[in-house]
Amino acid sequence: MKSLIEIIDEIALSHPDWPAVNTLGDLKTYGELKAASDGIAAALQAQRLPAKAPLMVYCDQSFTAVATFLGCVKAGHAYIPVGSHSPNDRLTMIEEIAHPALVLATIPLPLTLQTKTVEAAQLREMMTTAPVENAALAADDNFYIIFTSGTTGQPKGVQISHANLISFVSWMASFKLPRRPRMLAQAPFSFDLSVMSLYPTLTSGGCLQILPKEKTDNLKALFETLPHVPVDVWVSTPSFVDICLLSPLFDATAYPALKQFYFCGEELTHATAEKLRQRFPQAKLYNTYGPTEATVAVTAIQITDAVLADYPRLPIGYAKPDTTMTLVPGTVREEDDQQVGELEIIGPSISKGYLNRPEKTAAAFTEEHGMRGYRTGDLGTIAEDGLIFYRGRTDFQIKLNGYRIELEEVDHYLNQAPMIHQAVAVPKYNAEHKVQQMLAYVVPAAGEEGGLALTKKIRAHLQQVMMPYMIPQRFIYKDSLPLTQNGKVAVKALISEVNA
């Protein structure tokens, strides 16, 4: 079987002039992508780094980032994409856990890491190095490692191998993507939703359409830019398309090329899907589901008018053919005549586990008859025909705007803030079971008084240590928090209070 790298390189050799990456009109071809990634790979191999050691890539959404990823893999190293909006503490924590052999920065790093760092200018120089033969790759070698949040403030690095990624990419190819698809790349590369457009596009001769964060942060800029991003396959979180749907001009008339929509990262609501069916009646709409540990997505279903009519809460789909989904024994209970339990995913796209975290790996991953499984912590039901429905979480993990957040991790940071005596994060749900906001109930430290000034002080502190998406939107000040009989903060009581 060919590796993904071989497939991409073959396209570059047969069609070097095909566009591969479009960043707001700046087109780079497959020929340029091959030359740049070959150059980086050659320069990396010349450095004689420890074999198979991962490399950290501090990156924006750019051609350079894509070329660097491929360069790392060609040189025999997995890459760890870390987003440019990461706080310094997260960078040092990932460095400590992963022990990267090198840090490659496509944009200036906000701090000096202990690991030897290749700055952006140097990286661009590496792109022009004369090519050498690629390092040998084994199917079980890591391709990329993406860090998700962890419960004690320790992020977890999900190791995705070549074989894992091939399983995912081959499945995506079965969806009959348009020939040479132009797929939207809106999610940052540190979020595995980005993989849904990156490799399916590059292995089918398509052109990745980058929509950078600077353009999506300000609605005016977003709606000025969007019509100039020639996308035919849309990939995003439902939250992001909800923003786009706010504009009445986001429809098939204005975007006639849009043929398919893929959603992942959080629950697709009935309302969003219905609106999309109205605005883009000819386009195919897919809901997909999967944790990072199972490589992007493992279930899918086309949301047709019939599906909308049948299900007030949309299904997440059927498992991909090489994958089995079951309910973990012992977690199953009866609810409205249905068996609800924790979803376990078993198949070739399951990660080998968390990098340098054997205990966390053993707690979530299983292995039986040589096939790996992952216990998702997601509750679900599986209908007789295999159709799967998501029913929430077994623990205190939430999804907010597509980002996976462990409430206990948020609590950990809140309680470490010097201006806080005690605090707890509480999700607020909307009518469609989606988390709309994260609130923090805070008992201020002695000498501090609740109010805007304190909120700003807490925010300024949290911005130093947490990803922006993990910071609660609202801070509510209390003299004390309700406790359970065991003396712990009664989170469930607060969740009920907030959502009453």
Add this chain to the structure above:
Amino acid sequence: MDKKATVLSILNDLTGEDFTNNLDEDLFASGLIDSMDTVQLLLQLQSQLGMDVPVSEFDRNQWNTPAKIIKKAEDAD
């Protein structure tokens, strides 16, 4: 409720803060509102005040303080 009070109440719902005495607070710079919250803000302005703000014209630099949002609401008719 007058428009000023309504805007302040919408902002209070979104951020948990009372801006009555902080009308010139920069909502984006301080991280009190992010791009996802702006969607909620626009929806609330529409449902509570009937303000139809085309999202394509929502330049956040023009809407970054409670005072500016109140002014937009008062000028809306």
